[in-house]
Amino acid sequence: MMKFAVIQFPGSNCDQDCLAALNGMPGVRAEYVWHKKTSLAGFDAIVLPGGFSYGDYLRCGAIARFSPIMASVVEEARNGKLVIGTCNGFQVLCEIGLLPGALVRNRKLHFICELVTTRVEVPDSAFTHGCPQGSLLRLPIAHGEGCYFADEETLRELNDRRQIILRYATTDGRIEASANPNGSVENIAGICNREGNVFGLMPHPDRACEERLGSADGVKVFQSMVQTIEGARTQAA
Amino acid sequence: MKVKVLVTPKAAVLDPQGAAVRDAMKHLGMPEVESVRIGKYLEIELDDKTPNLDSRLNDLCRDLLSNPVIEDYEVVKS
Numbered sequence: 606m607m608k609f610a611v612i613q614f615p616g617s618n619c620d621q622d623c624l625a626a627l628n629g630m631p632g633v634r635a636e637y638v639w640h641k642k643t644s645l646a647g648f649d650a651i652v653l654p655g656g657f658s659y660g661d662y663l664r665c666g667a668i669a670r671f672s673p674i675m676a677s678v679v680e681e682a683r684n685g686k687l688v689i690g691t692c693n694g695f696q697v698l699c700e701i702g703l704l705p706g707a708l709v710r711n712r713k714l715h716f717i718c719e720l721v722t723t724r725v726e727v728p729d730s731a732f733t734h735g736c737p738q739g740s741l742l743r744l745p746i747a748h749g750e751g752c753y754f755a756d757e758e759t760l761r762e763l764n765d766r767r768q769i770i771l772r773y774a775t776t777d778g779r780i781e782a783s784a785n786p787n788g789s790v791e792n793i794a795g796i797c798n799r800e801g802n803v804f805g806l807m808p809h810p811d812r813a814c815e816e817r818l819g820s821a822d823g824v825k826v827f828q829s830m831v832q833t834i835e836g837a838r839t840q841a842a
Numbered sequence: 843m844k845v846k847v848l849v850t851p852k853a854a855v856l857d858p859q860g861a862a863v864r865d866a867m868k869h870l871g872m873p874e875v876e877s878v879r880i881g882k883y884l885e886i887e888l889d890d891k892t893p894n895l896d897s898r899l900n901d902l903c904r905d906l907l908s909n910p911v912i913e914d915y916e917v918v919k920s
Contacts, residue, residue: 663882664909671906700909707911709851714858754855754912788856 607834609635610648612678612694614669619655619692619811626814627652627827640672649834650687651678653694655747655809665708665750666696675701687731687830688803692748695795695805704798704805705763706755708748712788716749720819721786723794723808724774727767730797732804734829741778742771743820744808746786751807753789753796763796771795771806843890845899846918849908850881881913 611623620637627635635652638645645651658669669675675697682688682703690698698704711717723744725736736742755763763769771794775784785792787807795806810823851857857879864878884907888895899917908915 663907667906667909699911705911707909709855709912710858712856712858714862752856756854756911788858 607633607650607831608648609633609650609652610638610645611635611652611654612640612674613637613654614640614656614658614672614693614697616658616660616669617654617656617693619809622809622811623652623654623691626811626823629814630824630827630831633827633831638674640669640674643673643677645674645677645681645686648681648686650689650830651681652811653678653688653690653697654811655692655694658693658697661693661750664696664700665693666698666700669693669697670701679703682798682803685800685802687833689732689826689830690803690805691809691811692746692751692807695807696750698803698805703803704796705759706753706796708750708807709752709754710750711748711752711786716747717751717786718745718747719786720745720813721794721808722774722776722778722784723771723806724778724780725770726772727770727797730770730804730829731801731833732797732826732829733770734832736825736829739778741774741776742808742810742822742825743813744810744823745812745819746808747812748787748807751787751789753787753793753807755790760790763793764791766799768796768799768801769793770797770804771808843888844920845886845888846920847884847886847903847907848881848916848918849884849913850915851879851913855912 813823
C-alpha cells in the first residue's frame, strides 16, 4: 500500500478531487492532513491541492507557506519524497521557495476555467513516466493567477536542467502564443525542482481522472508518481 | 508608531492591471499617461519600544509582505 498525504489549508477546495483521484487508483491510499499538523511521517508522497488558501490574501499562497505543516513538507522534500502542487499548491511551492519563480495575475486579467492541452517536455521525470516526449495531456485549468514568471537566468537554468515538465500547446502539439492561456513565460505550465522530486503545475490532473470528466490524462501524472515510488522501493529492497 | 509599506511589481513583471488602468485613463481624457504600475500599500501600527524592530520588520517585508521574485518593497516611517 502506498500512502499519499493531501494537505488541507483553510480555503483549499480541490482536496476532495485529489483524494478521490488517488483513492481511485489500485494500491494507493490518500488521507487528508490538516495544515496545523506538524508531521508527515509514514506518507510516501505529498499533495498540495488547489483552491484559495487563506482567501488568496496578500498573494496566492503567501500565508499558507507559513502554515505549521509546511516545515515538514520542506523537510520531506529535501529528503527526496515526491511532492506535487497543483494550482494553488504550485503557488504555495513557489512562495516557499521549493520551486523557482512565481505566479502572477493572468495576462488578460480574467479568471480562466477551461480544458487545455499541455505537452510533456520531459518524458522521464518522476511525474511523467510513460508519457513519451511530446505526449499531449488534456487537463483543466481554473485560475486567476497562473501566469508563470521567472527572470532570464532562472529560465535558462530551468531549460538547461530540463526542469520544465509541461508547456501549454496547441491541440496538435505546437508551442505558440495562441495556446498560452495566461501569459506564462515560454508557455510554462509545470516545472520541477533541480532534484526532480517536487513538481508544481497550474493545470489540475486531479480533475481529469475519469473520461466522464472530459479527460483521464491526469491519472498519468499520479500513475507516474506511483511507479517512481515503487521503483525506489524495489531498488531499496 | 505607524509604518507604511509600499509593495510594487518589479519592472520585468507583466502588470496587466496597470496596463488596463493606463488605457482607461487615456480614454477618460488623459492621453499623457504613459504607464501605470499597481502595487500594494499597507498601513501598520506597531509598538516601537521593542528591540531590532527595523531588521525584524524588513525580514517580514521580504518573507511575507512581498515576494522578492516579482516585487520590491519600501518601508516609510511616519
